Amino acid sequence: SVSDGIVVDTVVAKGGNGANIYNYTNVDPNPSADGNLHSPVNSSGKYANLSHIDICFHYQLTASKAAATSYIRTYTWDISKSADPSSHVGFAGDTFTSDYAVNVDRTVTDSDFVVAGAITVNNPTPFTVDFSVSDSVDGVAATVICPTSSLAPGKSTTCTYTADMGDVDPGDGTNVATVTSTTANVEGTTASAAYTFGDPTEI
Numbered sequence: 001s002v003s004d005g006i007v008v009d010t011v012v013a014k015g016g017n018g019a020n021i022y023n024y025t026n027v028d029p030n031p032s033a034d035g036n037l038h039s040p041v042n043s044s045g046k047y048a049n050l051s052h053i054d055i056c057f058h059y060q061l062t063a064s065k066a067a068a069t070s071y072i073r074t075y076t077w078d079i080s081k082s083a084d085p086s087s088h089v090g091f092a093g094d095t096f097t098s099d100y101a102v103n104v105d106r107t108v109t110d111s112d113f114v115v116a117g118a119i120t121v122n123n124p125t126p127f128t129v130d131f132s133v134s135d136s137v138d139g140v141a142a143t144v145i146c147p148t149s150s151l152a153p154g155k156s157t158t159c160t161y162t163a164d165m166g167d168v169d170p171g172d173g174t175n176v177a178t179v180t181s182t183t184a185n186v187e188g189t190t191a192s193a194a195y196t197f198g199d200p201t202e203i
Helices: none
Strands: 006-015 018-023 050-060 062-065 068-084 099-122 129-137 143-145 156-166 173-181 189-195
Touching (some): 062 189, 099 173, 129 143, 129 156
Antiparallel strands (some): 062 099, 099 156, 129 173, 173 189
16 A cells, blocks of 8 residues: 555566456545455356456655644734814913814734744655645745755655745645655655634734
């Protein structure tokens, strides 16, 4: 199965003068087991005696990821004062009265939307694998930093990524990381994580 670094492509069940070919290249998730596989039907209408089974497969890296969000909410206050009437004319000792008002207006601005997190790359294959990692958040390319670009068999590494989404709320979505293998006979993989913009950092 993929968790073991093995992706099954086809299974060939040979019997008699023919073989049945079972194709798993478009099966998602890739199976780790299956049933009812058999050799072809012979001239007597029964399954031919099974002579052997061939399994065609390739190796694949695996990956997982997490996504966290942040943004800044800024409050701007506009305070104005007024008096009605705003002036008086009189003599010393006269008493006057004005209505005094204070108006406060608040403006809320959200900015600096960011999606960030970690991408863990695993190498369950028997080969040392060279790889690269890219990450996209709603079409915005993230900055990805990995401590290594090569993994020995059975090893893993954790990369970090940051995507600056600008000052307009991009909404919630799904973040996808792509791991590309540059080693022959080992396929890369993808990993995804949903993200939701929750409470802001307030200033």
